[in-house]
Amino acid sequence: MTKTNNLANKAGLYIHIPFCASKCYYCDFSTMPYQDKRIDEYFYYLFEEIKLLSMDWQGFEFDTIFLGGGTPNYVPSEKIIQLDKLIKSRFNISEEIEYTIECNPEYLEENKVKDYLNCGINRFSVGVQTFNDSILKKLGRLHTGEIAYENILKLKALGVENISLDFIMGLPGQREDSLLNDLSIIKDLDVNHISYYDLIIEENTRFNFEFKKGNLNLPSEDANRKYYHEVISFLKNIGIYQYEISNFSKPGFESKHNLKYWHTLPYAAFGLGASGYDGSIRYTNHHRYKDYINSIKQKDAPTEIIDNLSNEDRLFEKIIMNMRLIEGVSTKELAEKFDYDIWKDNTELIKSYEKNNLIRVFDDRIAFTDYGFDISNKFFKDLLI
Template identity: 35%
Template sequence: MKKLGLYVHIPFCERKCNYCDFYSLVKTDEIEANYIESLLYELKSYKEVTKGYIVDSIFIGGGTPSYLRPDYIGLILDEIRNNFVLSEDVEISMEANPNSITLEKAKLYKKYGLNRMSVGIQSLDNKILKLIGRLHTSDEAINAIKILKKAGFTNINADVIFNIPGQNVENIIDTLSKIIDQDVNHISFYSLKLEQGTPMYRMEERGEISLAEDEEERAMYYAGRDFMEKNNYFQYEISNFSKKGFECRHNIKYWIGEEYIGFGPFSHSCFKDKRYNNISDIRLYCDNIKNPTKFRHLNEVLNIDSKIFEYIMLRLRMNKGFTLVDFKGKFNLDFEELYQDKIEKLVSLKLLIFQNGSVCLTKKGMDVSNYVFEEFLE
């Protein structure tokens, strides 16, 4: 059976963070109930078209899934089990904000079958947390990890953001050190990018804040990367580090080009050689749930050229890259012959390396990965 990943978007937040441009809104009981009813219907609608597939990863993201009534998480997972074939070792992840985690909720999540939690810590500096609009404190973040462990979770990710105005290398190491002391299994380590329309973007426009210069931003990244690797958190993708055996299966699915289906507004899918997304409007989504043409947009039918480029771009995000044998088997083409000039240029610039039949980015190449990808796009 073909492998399949499922992403479920929960578009509710208690309050939107100052840097966030994801689709989310404050919920009412009525909107929440209507949304869950529509979401369950969309899940059910895929029962027939996913025959021959086995789901090995489920990711409930947002928004703030832990802001949702916990019994709704149970309903969502029950509906998935009723309509999809799940592997015995399926990875079931959910995002949570520290201030919305309680022991009672955590125990229910465990009961419903969640086996991986991703905690949006971002920073353990209270001044930084206030600037970016987070609702939790440093102490609450650490306590959230302890609560999840007490409830029986052994697979926990911590999200960390660097390059926030006011941060420096010492600040980053302090946050990572405290998280590592809690013995989590995985750390996502992302550089802040200010998106147009967000409060922090407008603050930068007004000159109230400024992001670090490129050299300082890279210094934070290098320091964080080296510190995590010294503490046995191994980099397996540009922004992701884990202990051995705790790599995020769902995210790897994106990077190796496996199929996935997204549910709910703002979600994206890559299924049966088509890329499509649901509209970012909960009311239009709910009002038209029985007529997908009204809320689902086809973005692209993947042809051989786009498949090759996506394969290269996504696989090179991972430390191990890809093998020449796998490329040949997938596309019946020789990678070295196809991109001879590009390869020679990128190798000479020390951005790309060939070893043991594999091709991958160097650490320098990871710094300018978009440049490398653009070379192959041309």
């Protein structure tokens, strides 16, 4: 696979670390729970993949790094230190780097955090999901609300300034009082970034099995939308503003790495099941561990999917991804990059959504309102490209 060689390009770097202590009941990510004996082997082949393919990205300056998983802070921090050294020896890393590591609360040990800080990691994304202990058990999570709370305070005491917390709404047994309690604790912790995702029942998960048996006591769709708007309002009142469907931050603390996804900008990706994009080609690495390491043994890129996007594909993706953002999509940019006038065949559609306060039209932009996000899928289905 050939990457665009353009020194003016900036890109993100995603590294997938699949190890976990156990599998959460809702998770369908590419993970390797109960596989500690393979940590050394995996990192060996991950490093070989980076050595093999890093030259494809020499035309880019990387201004974001994201270590995701899995649970990156589950593995020994020596592995993260080794990975960091390799990254910095193989890629052109910006001095103004946003450097994120995903963490589970129960493994935020002081020595690990200090090692991460010494590597230059400056953003910690902590998977809390909820502070409600009974719901955490239903999710298969290993931490308690107290452990999450205390270890987030520990991060702050160790000098971590940029902390993001991940939560899920629509959880089994979740009621409004539980949601409001989570929001109250968020206010008390005073962090810079919050992600609030809807629970999705994925096919290859324990939750899907329980859902089909009728064993999941999930909030209704109406209740879930009410919760969503309560989150938006509450966080706004404490100075944490929505900038994307599921993401909120204090001004200046938006996730620069995730913005690359939503602005359809390039990002390199390495590791089991990792997906990357160079501006025209999307690729996904093998999800099966054996296939992944066998490809690298043969000095081949460990990709199982390569998608060379057509101009129409990139246009539609641009609209969908940009409209996840509060700022919406620029009609001027669509015209300049794709020679496309979104108004030509969609004037009636856009105007009807605007009339019903579901879409905002301002300057050269089209964006969903808070309530417009609730029906975004219908809008994209009706949109003519």
